[in-house]
Amino acid sequence: xxxxxxxxxxxxxxxxxxxxxxxxxxxxxxxxxxxxxxxxxxxxxxxxxxxxxxxxxxxxxxxxxxxxxxxxxxxxxxxxxxxxxxxxxxxxxxxxxxxxxxxxxxxxxxxxxxxxxxxxxxxxxxxxxxxxxxxxxxxxxxxxxxxxxxxxxxxxxxxxxxxxxxxxxxxxxxxxxxxxxxxxxxxxxxxxxxxxxxxxxxxxxxxxxxxxxxxxxxxxxxxxxxxxxxxxxxxxxxxxxxxxxxxxxxxxxxxxxxxxxxxxxxxxxxxxxxxxxxxxxxxxxxxxxxxxxxxxxxxxxxxxxxxxxxxxx
Amino acid sequence: xxxxxxxxxxxxxxxxxxxxxxxxxxxxxxxxxxxxxxxxxxxxxxxxxxxxxxxxxxxxxxxxxxxxxxxxxxxxxxxxxxxxxxxxxxxxxxxxxxxxxxxxxxxxxxxxxxxxxxxxxxxxxxxxxxxxxxxxxxxxxxxxxxxxxxxxxxxxxxxxxxxxxxxxxxxxxxxxxxxxxxxxxxxxxxxxxxxxxxxxxxxxxxxxxxxxxxxxxxxxxxxxxxxxxxxxxxxxxxxxxxxxxxxxxxxxxxxxxxxxxxxxxxxxxxxxxxxxxxxxxxxxxxxxxxxxxxxxxxxxxxxxxxxxxxxxxxxxxxxxxxxxxxxx
Numbered sequence: 355x356x357x358x359x360x361x362x363x364x365x366x367x368x369x370x371x372x373x374x375x376x377x378x379x380x381x382x383x384x385x386x387x388x389x390x391x392x393x394x395x396x397x398x399x400x401x402x403x404x405x406x407x408x409x410x411x412x413x414x415x416x417x418x419x420x421x422x423x424x425x426x427x428x429x430x431x432x433x434x435x436x437x438x439x440x441x442x443x444x445x446x447x448x449x450x451x452x453x454x455x456x457x458x459x460x461x462x463x464x465x466x467x468x469x470x471x472x473x474x475x476x477x478x479x480x481x482x483x484x485x486x487x488x489x490x491x492x493x494x495x496x497x498x499x500x501x502x503x504x505x506x507x508x509x510x511x512x513x514x515x516x517x518x519x520x521x522x523x524x525x526x527x528x529x530x531x532x533x534x535x536x537x538x539x540x541x542x543x544x545x546x547x548x549x550x551x552x553x554x555x556x557x558x559x560x561x562x563x564x565x566x567x568x569x570x571x572x573x574x575x576x577x578x579x580x581x582x583x584x585x586x587x588x589x590x591x592x593x594x595x596x597x598x599x600x601x602x603x604x605x606x607x608x609x610x611x612x613x614x615x616x617x618x619x620x621x622x623x624x625x626x627x628x629x630x631x632x633x634x635x636x637x638x639x640x641x642x643x644x645x646x647x648x649x650x651x652x653x654x655x656x657x658x659x660x661x662x663x664x665x666x667x
Numbered sequence: 668x669x670x671x672x673x674x675x676x677x678x679x680x681x682x683x684x685x686x687x688x689x690x691x692x693x694x695x696x697x698x699x700x701x702x703x704x705x706x707x708x709x710x711x712x713x714x715x716x717x718x719x720x721x722x723x724x725x726x727x728x729x730x731x732x733x734x735x736x737x738x739x740x741x742x743x744x745x746x747x748x749x750x751x752x753x754x755x756x757x758x759x760x761x762x763x764x765x766x767x768x769x770x771x772x773x774x775x776x777x778x779x780x781x782x783x784x785x786x787x788x789x790x791x792x793x794x795x796x797x798x799x800x801x802x803x804x805x806x807x808x809x810x811x812x813x814x815x816x817x818x819x820x821x822x823x824x825x826x827x828x829x830x831x832x833x834x835x836x837x838x839x840x841x842x843x844x845x846x847x848x849x850x851x852x853x854x855x856x857x858x859x860x861x862x863x864x865x866x867x868x869x870x871x872x873x874x875x876x877x878x879x880x881x882x883x884x885x886x887x888x889x890x891x892x893x894x895x896x897x898x899x900x901x902x903x904x905x906x907x908x909x910x911x912x913x914x915x916x917x918x919x920x921x922x923x924x925x926x927x928x929x930x931x932x933x934x935x936x937x938x939x940x941x942x943x944x945x946x947x948x949x950x951x952x953x954x955x956x957x958x959x960x961x962x963x964x965x966x967x968x969x970x971x972x973x974x975x976x977x978x979x980x981x982x983x984x985x986x987x988x989x990x991x992x993x994x995x
Contacts, residue, residue, distance in 0.1 A: 503943075531711065531923060532940040535927070538928065538935075543935055546935065564929075601857045601860035603886045603889045604927075605885070609860055609864075611857075
């Protein structure tokens with residue numbers, strides 16, 4: 355039996371304003387692993403996350419969770435599935451109801467997925483303790499908590515239904531670094547204990563590399579590189595990944611400064627979308643966006659300069 | 668021979684005042700920036716780094732009481748009358764804020780906003796000359812099509828281009844001091860690299876003293892110069908960026924550095940700092956970092972530790988561990 359938990363094949367999404375947010379993205383999250391998705395604004399990482407959560411219908415392509423295609427599920431079955439796929443959003447100030455106590459926010463999720471009234475209260479306290487909060491926090495309102503505490507509440511709420519997968523969309527980006535480290539440690543501990551899988555979406559390559567088993571790098575709606583986290587960090591193959599890594603401050607790498615801005619996703623360049631900023635672009639790059647090709651074991655990149663290798667197997 | 672530094676800040680204290688209360692957010696911050704030199708103020712939210720920068724330009728008006736001294740090329744800014752201050756701001760000292768969108772007038776073309784600054788400060792009073800100079804400035808900050816951009820409205824430009832336009836305005840009157848308050852925080856990382864390179868290049872060409880505010884240790888390390896680490900409204904450590912960020916002497920600086928994900932640190936084993944930074948207006952007594960510090964002793968909660976010299980050219984405000992580097 356395969357250990358693929360969530361599989362997306364050829365996902366595409368174009369919005370009404372002509373923005374091609376996602377084009378032909380295929381990703382798989384395995385049971386108990388963390389797949390990182392990294393990219394700059396407008397690369398389609400959040401749109402991909404929403405489609406994987408079933409919050410947004412793709413124009414083309416399919417999402418399958420534990421063998422069940424999300425498309426065409428009845429509302430009741432979709433709700434049942436949602437207990438197994440939860441999310442931790444970026445901004446807990448806006449994702450938690452300001453007029454509900456912490457306990458009520460978490461209970462809400464438990465109740466929505468059919469937990470008995472009698473067990474709910476003890477379960478809330480268990481969950482709060484699990485994320486490093488106390489019973490005293492249960493009766494507080496969101497505005498009484500710090501950003502780090504709120505994000506712990508959001509994590510507790512996501513874990514309430516014992517999900518198999520939690521999508522974290524910029525879940526630590528709004529936090530101060532000293533607090534961010536606490537939350538990253540917490541996520542790692544929870545995964546070690548419960549075997550939950552994470553899809554970790556972030557613009558911060560250092561954070562993604564740290565928390566993920568594998569990382570997908572997105573640019574202009576496509577995955578341009580997919581590799582084990584450590585390998586991506588030490589041996590990036592796609593010129594965009596190389597530039598992104600070199601631009602991450604404080605790494606002591608020689609900086610590759612890309613010229614220009616990200617292209618407008620409503621009017622992308624022909625061929626490879628990165629060619630307008632790519633330091634090694636050639637005429638042949640104008641023809642088509644190269645497909646992801648195996649460049650080392652478990653390491654794929656979408657660039658004509660990347661030498662494909664025959665991978666045994 | 669004594670040279671007057673472009674910016675000299677002594678015991679700067681900022682207290683926000685409202686009818687109901689007084690909140691001290693910056694406490695006795697001192698530093699000096701020489702010509703062509705850089706000072707990075709590094710800290711987390713609520714540390715007072717931006718308030719320090721904005722207090723130097725006296726941007727809070729009557730809502731804040733300022734104590735201490737801020738000398739711009741020898742001229743005291745605290746107490747300077749408002750009309751004189753207006754001539755100084757944007758002229759001898761200018762600001763690049765975090766959000767370029769908020770810094771630009773959405774209803775006016777970029778070129779005319781630049782020309783206005785040149786006219787107000789008497790650099791180019793003739794309209795046609797001012798517009799020509801505006802285009803030159805846009806070209807200087809690396810805008811590829813300055814004629815078109817001068818005719819554009821802010822919303823027609825990308826975030827990176829808008830920040831370049833704001834930088835063009837900031838350097839238009841040849842300032843001695845440039846304050847950059849998180850100038851790249853709102854930008855994508857590849858665009859951030861471009862803007863930091865531009866600022867370094869302009870600094871080198873014009874010999875400006877640069878005060879940069881950042882929460883990003885990597886930016887502070889890369890941009891270089893000196894770094895002042897702020898916590899709870901105080902400077903807790905100051906010295907050359909390379910030395911401070913590779914061998915910190917204050918436990919907060921050390922904790923901040925150890926919080927950063929780095930290659931080789933196993934998942935789940937980041938050395939975070941316990942707790943969260945204190946809220947503005949609720950800074951703990953004594954050493955404000957004591958409640959989160961792994962080296963706390965009873966005496967730490969009594970006194971506010973002063974900055975003392977801990978190595979050549981370096982100061983830190985921790986009597987417990989300042990004798991040695993504190994990072995493991």
